[in-house]
Amino acid sequence: MQKKETQSPFIFYLSLEDALPKAFYTFDKYLKELGFILVPVKIDQLQILVASSEQEQVIVVCSVTSAREFKLYNDRIRGFLKFILKSKRLTFMHLSSFSKLNDQRQFALQKNYYFIRCPVNAKELCFKISKYHVLKKEQHTIWPGGKRATTGATSA
DSSP states (O other), X not given: OHHXXXXXXXXXXXXXXXXXXXXXHHHHHHHXXXXXXXXXXXXXXXXXXXXXXXXXXXXXXXEXXXXXXXXXXXXXXXXXXXXXXXXXXXXXXXXXXXOOTTHHHHXXXXXXXXXXXXXXXXXXXHHHHHHHHHHHHHHHHSOSOOOOOOOOOOOO
């Protein structure tokens, strides 16, 4: 148990192409300052990652800033998202300078899809991601039981 607490948590960056974009290195720098490790993943690795990760919450960031990335996102990821988001352990943060494509409406019920319009301040976003991670971690440590049931005494 002690070992898990001292490990740095992972945040995953969904890479659309073979070469990592500049955004990855920017996010990596700021997340390291906050004690996180940013790990690039491909779409085919994502489902395996959710199933095998020891973390309670898997946070995935995907940045779509060019027309080429937009086409790759639509072709490879968009159709696959509904299957990936069924896992409540995965949170998908979609950063894009393009319109929402109605993804927000489609995935709103899942409550683990977030659309963030670019341009965005990378340092502020990394801070928000770290806060989100802390809140999700606390949510998993709270006792799920609630109050004990009692019988109400009625006066005659």
